[in-house]
Amino acid sequence: MRNAFIEGARVAGAVSLLSLAVCPVCAARAADGLDFTIRLANGVIEPMAAGGADSRAGMAGRAIAPDARSPEQHATTRGTVPMIVQFAGPVEEGWRRAVAGAGAAVHGYLPNHAFIVSARPESVDALASVAPVRWIGEYKPAYKISSHLDEDAMFGTKSRLRTNIDVDVARSNVAVRIITFTPADADQAAAYAAHAGATVLLTSRGPAKGYVRARATAAQIQEMARHAEVEWIEPYIAPRLHNDVSAQAPRMNAQTVWAAGLTGRGQIVGHADTGLDTGVNNATLHPDFTNRVKAAFGLTPGRGGAWSDLNAHGTHTAGSILGNGSASAGQFRGIAFEAQLVHQSVGDSGSSLPGLPDPIYPLYHQTYTNGARIHSDSWGSSAAGAYDAEAQNTDQYMWDYKDMLILFSAGNDGVDANGDGVVDPGSVGSPGTAKNVLTVGAAENARAPGSGGLTAYTWGQAWPADYPAEPVKSDYISRSADNVHQGMAAFSSRGPCLDGRVKPEIVGPGTDVVSCRSSATSGTGWGVYNARYLFSGGTSMSCPLCAGAAAVVRQYYAERSSHTNPTAALVKATLVNGARTLSYGQYGWQQYREIPPLPRPNNVEGWGQVDLAPTLLPGTGRTNIAVDRVTLATGTEHSYSLAVGGSNTLSVTLTWTDYPGTFAAEAKLVNDLDLFVIAPDGRTNHANGLVYGDRVNNVEGVDLDPAAAGVYTIVVRGHNVPQGPQPYALVMREGAPFTGPRLSIETNIVIVAMAGSTATVNAVMNNTGDSNLSFRLEKSAARYSWTDSTQPGGPAFEWINIVPTGADVTPLSDDGVAGPYAIGFPFVFYGTTNTQFWVGMNGGIMFQPGPLPYLNEPLPTASVTGSLIAAFWDDLDPSSDDVSPAIKRLSDSNQLVVSYLHVPRFGSPLSNIFQIVLRKTGEVLMQYRTVTGTRNSCTVGIQGSAPGDKAVEVVYNHAYVQSNLAVRFDRTPDSQWLSVSPQNGTIAAHGSAMAVLTATTAGLTDEVYTASFTAFQSSPYPPETVSVTLIIPEPLTLFAAIALLMLRRADRR
Incomplete structure (x- = not known):
């Protein structure tokens, strides 16, 4: 029964997607470059290619799909069905209103340029007559089912998702949440579920949606999706506490702002957790909460409104937010120790949270009506990056109440499952996957081994199955592995989200945090400090520390600026802007690098660890400017000028509280703004380290270090604002320059040498920092670059049919490898000549025997x-019996083709057709004829066998691969003529060293050759790539070559 859900959900998905023609992106691009594919979570459709689309007279350039008039699903009791309406470009403010005026109820946004609406089938002509409408088609039942309900992982056979999906294998059912387009339809959806045979567990209504929790089989899920009231069906994953695996002020730089009077005074923080000590606001309550509790509510069923802490979790987290330290003479104060608390007890004596409402919306509002403008939540579900109902509900609340900042712990699902010594990506939990919340990861604390709690343990001793490999295995839980650089807590869940968004945004200390102890339980957390305090750890502990920091930031604006009621976006932007990167982390800057190099952000630490003092008190002569509550629509922009004095850094951060995402959309971003920073020399800096606009995140930033003196222009632009107008917050801050080690080297070098000679050039390497810099120089070996058929100059998709003459690859098995087979010609791959290959059943070929595991990984992989x-x-x-798969191979003296024909994922009847082509020239081509089912689970790329070979990863577990796509890998020539020395070394503070480049031209002709080498550095900054050009002139043109060299040098000056 392991494949029951696959058979249900994906069959319908395949029929629906293919009927609307799954097409390459390039086929859907208009002449002006706009992308008109509609990108769903479960596939990509090209509307105008839909078979039978009706383009009527008077509606040139517009089409109506037949299913808009004759839908697959049952209409609502109002006679409406859900449809997709696509516009002619980025959505202008009046277009949505025009569609509503034509009789449609407008629901969620879909990229690109489309909305889900509900309308009567007979009204489609009126909808199509709205001027900007391009296409109308049915929002089909298959689009409504989460791809997580398609995974064999639900049955526990080959779990790729670290989730708590509740599956009853014996009964072939799963716990699901059914979401309706409107709250009023919840009861009707529950009736449909019961009629289909599902067991209805709970029916509820939020402000915008209806919700039904049920247990259902595959067939029942399919039947429920055929009702027009239903928008989405997803697995229900129960939330749990995030301490199953903090700190105090020193690592968050809080004492300085305390001394400046920033203690959270006047702020109220909401807090949903297991309870608060005795649960009585009198002298029996922990003394650290004296005069701190404004209100408290007991929400757990069966406890009669009691809010005592039977677990010890809630008391500990509340102390980190605002405990005043009375029982420790101020030693264990919370970050905002003069703030007040609105507590909600939602737990029991275990890790369950039965007091949480479903939907979650009223939880936040109860504290809001009691004055809270920050809400701290150290719990969540193991959603593995998914955007689910709780995430959307939280986004909805923050959209409705834009001055309420909600913080969530990222989760404790970080593990090194593949044993490569680096914690795996993609484990962040929900509601931490919500766009608008501030999601908090955990860094290691700074405590000596054996000083209490779990400090005496290493990660490998505490959780040997999760951290089996060095260097994580032998690292003490609360002490840096190198005793110098702070690193991450190994358990801290990493991003990205499934749609590619960066999570977490910030981190705070989360191991062996000391905070308040509940006297209502015998629970001792990670260990007893004394009668009043406990050690504990988890992102549960880092989140409340950052919530306290948010209260301090809010106090700063309320008392010291014109933003007396700052929005959540402004508080979030401020914390993100001033966060301190921990890159490169505690495990070195080479093979086991823990945190990626700058620029920010990354999916390990986000923007860095909260650092309050430079965030709020940047220092004399440094600017700190905030903008709040200004709005943009599509195509509009605002510009700000900022004079920078030089020698400082400049950090600019843009955030906005976005409209709630659409479940069926591939990307959850709705209103898309762009940030640009134009330097005094006219150079444009895009946000988030990109060379174009960010299309997935609602946090964008530019860091310039150093920032040259002059006037900078900061531009915020409304790229596409379908649910506008969109308010935003902007923080511009000058900071102290980076004083750590940093490498500076000339990145373009020309060598002129006569044929048959040797020439040497020295490249100066400077260390601009105040401490020693280690470096490693690595000449680029055979390298590969890739391009695809959607890009200018990319390969054309031209499927090679080898079915009539190709030989079968045998035996076909689930996870096996077949071979060896002859390539047919010498194929050079990463400098190694290969004559035979092996075929992996899981979608790749190799030049050596060995497994290709079912669990795909990023490249390079040690698996x-x-x-x-x-x-x-x-x-x-x-080997599946559900379809008739085959793998064929065909080679000649110039080309090898291996075709995977109708090969499904494990347990799925939906097949994929793709091929690998190797050419004698060294080219590697991948072609995808048909791709069905989820698109965000696979690895595409190449890797060599030698340690110096650079893997090229096109995609890992993101929606990229699609039908009719071609991807080509081209090999750059070897650079045997160039040698670089020394291979490694150290440069003293503010010192320099020489990289010696030697060109040997023996055997080379009179030409121009290019090569490169990479200078890696022990710094947060990325490695420098140095391009080397060798010119071998004819004797009579030597002087011309010398002149060219001098001219290039003059240009660089």
Whole structure:
């Protein structure tokens, strides 16, 4: 029964998607470059290619799909069905109103340029007559089902998701949440579920949606999706506490702002947790909460309104927010120790949270009506990056109440499952996956081994199955592995979200945090400090510390600026802007680098660890400017000028509280703003380290270090605002320059040498920092670059049919490898000549025997023992009985083709058709004829077998691969003529060293050659790539070459 849900959800998905023509992105681009594909969570459709689309007279350039008039699903009792209405471009403010005026109820936004609406089928002509409408089609039942309900992981056989999906294997049912377009439809949806045979557990209504929790089989899920009231069906994952695996002020730089009077005074923080000590606001309550509790509510069923803490979790987290330290003479104060608390007890004596309402919306509002403008939540579900109902509900609340900042712990699902010594990505939990919340990860604290709590343990001793490999295995839980650089807590859940958004945004200390102890339980957390305090750890502990920091920031604005009621976006922007990167982390700057290099952000630490003092008190002569509550629509922009004095850094952060995302959309961002910073020399800096606009995140930032003196222009632009107008917050701050080690080296070098000679050039390497810099120089070996058929100059998709003449790859098995087979010609891959290959059933070929595991990983991977060409590395099953799969191979003296034909994922009847082509020239081509089912689970790329070979990863578990796509990998020539020395070394503070470049031209002709080498550095900054050009002139043109060299040097000056 492991494949029951696959059979249900994906069959319908395949029919629906293919009927609307799953097409390459390039086919959907208009002449002006706009992308008109509609990108769903479960596939991509090209509307105008839909078979039978009706383009009527008087509606040129517009089409109506037949299913808009004859839908697959049952209409609502109002006679309406959900449809997709696509516009002619980025959505202008009046277009949505025009569609509503034509009789449609407008629901969620879908990229690109589309909305889900509810309308009567007979009204589609009126909708199509609205001037900007481009296409109308049905929002089909298959689009409504989460891809997580399609995974064999639900049945526990090959789990790729670290989730708590509640599956009853014996009864073949799963706990699901059914979401309706309107609150009023919840009862009707529950009736449909019961009629289909599902067990209805709970029916509820939020302000915008209806919700039904049920247990259902695959067939029942399919039947429920055929009702027009239903918008989405997803697995229900129960929330739990995030301490199953903090700190105090020193690592968050809080004492300085305390001394300046910033203690959270006047702020009220909401707090949903297991309870608060005795649960009586009198002398029996922990003394650290004296005069701190404004209100408290007991929400757990069966406890009669009691709010005592039977677990010890809630008392501990509340102390980190605002405990005043009375029982420790101020030693264990919370970050905002003069703020007040509105507490909600939602737990029991275990880790369950039965007091949480479903939907979650009223939880926040109860504290809001009691004055809270910050809400701290150290719990969540193991959603593995998914955007679910709780995430959307939280986004809805923050959209409705834009001055309420909600913080969530990221989760404790960070593990090193593949044993490569680096914690795996993609484990952040919900509601931490919500766009608008501030999601908090955990860094290591600073406590000596054996000083209490779990300090005497290493990660490998405490959780040997999760951290089996060095260097994580032997790292003490609360002490830096190198005794210098602060690092991450290994358990801290990493991003990205499934749609590619960066999470967490910030981190705070989360191991062996000391905070208040509940006297109503014998629970001792990670260990007893004394009768009043406990050690504990988890993102549960880092989140309340950051919530306290948010209260301090809010006090700062309320008392010291014109923003007396700052929005959540402004408080969030301020914390993000001033966060301190921990890159490169505690495990070195090479193979086991823990945190990626700058620029910010990354999916390990987000923007960094909260650092209050420089955030709020940047220092004399440094500017700190905030903008709040200004709005943008599509196509409009605002510009700000900022004079920078030089020698400082400049950090600019843009955040906005976005409209709630649409469940069925691939990307959850709705209103898309862009940030640009134009330097005094006219150079434009895009946000988030990109060379174009960010299309997934609602936090954008530019960091310039150093920032040259002059006037900067900061531009905020409304790229696409379908649910506008969109308010935003902007923080511009000058900071102290980075004083750590940093490498500076000339990045373009020209060598002129006669044929048959040797020439040497020295490249100066400078360390601009105040401490020693280690470096490593690595000449680029054979390298590969990639391009695809959607890009200018990319390969054309031209499927090679080898079915009539190709040989079968046998035997076909679930996770096996077949071979060896002859390539047919010498194929050079990463400098190694290969004559035979092996075929991995899970979507790739190799040049050595060995497994290609079902659990795909990022590249490079140690799970494959050598070279790998991964066209669609995922849990595939060519031995499936559900379809008739085959793998064919055909080679001649110039080309090898390996085609995977109708190969499904494990347990799924939906098949994929793709091929790998190797050419004697060294080119690698991957072509995808048909891609069905989820698009955000596979690895595409290549890797070599030698340690110096640079893997090229096209995608890992993101929606990229699609039908009719071609991807080509091209090999750059070897650079045997260049040698670089020394291989490594150290440069003293403010010192310099020489990189010696030697060109040997023996055997080379009179030409121009190019090569490169990379200078890696022990710094938060990325490695520097140095391009080297060798010119071998004819004797009579030597002087011309010398002149060219001098001219280039003059240009650089």
